[in-house]
Amino acid sequence: MADAPLVGIVLVSHSAAVAESVAALATGLAAGGTTAPVAAAGGTEDGGLGTSAELIAAAAARVDRGAGVALLTDLGSAVLTVKALLAEGDELPPGTRLLDAPFVEGAVAAVVTASAGAGLDAVGAAATEAYDYRKV
Known part of the structure; x- marks a missing residue:
């Protein structure tokens, strides 16, 4: 599994700073070996708040x-x-999937799982399971 390609992760936020910070947190927590490729796609092309289809497609x-x-x-x-x-259908790479997951906890779970070499289904399941993380 170590030689197999890893699932890529794109973190889409209305804020470039938020997307980049969550990417740094998730990759930092997955450190210790090969880390899945992660890209932040936050904000707009001019640096404002919002989302950009072009930035998302480029990150993917x-x-x-x-x-x-x-x-x-x-x-x-x-x-x-x-x-x-x-x-x-033609702007994103084949096999691209939107995950229904909390942004921070889901990102960490997705990056850690993808870095371990898991496939897209397992990465999606790990991210979605982050909804169950209880804090109290």
Whole structure:
């Protein structure tokens, strides 16, 4: 499994700083070996708040290694932008999937799982299971 391509992860936020910080946290917690490719796609092209289909598509292309790409989003319009890209069918690499997961906890679970060499289904399951993490 170590020689197999890893699932790529794209973190889509309305804020570039938030996406980059969550990417740094997730990759830092997955450290200790090979880390899955992770890209932040936050904000707009001019540095403002919002989401950009172009930034998301470029990030997905950067992390695509042929094992699928998992997209995690923060808020409403980020979800809508990703869904629109998926519906178009030609803007994102084959095997790209939107994960229904909490942004921070899901990102950490996805990156750790992908870094261990798991496939897209397992990465998605790990991210989704993050909804069950209790704090009290």
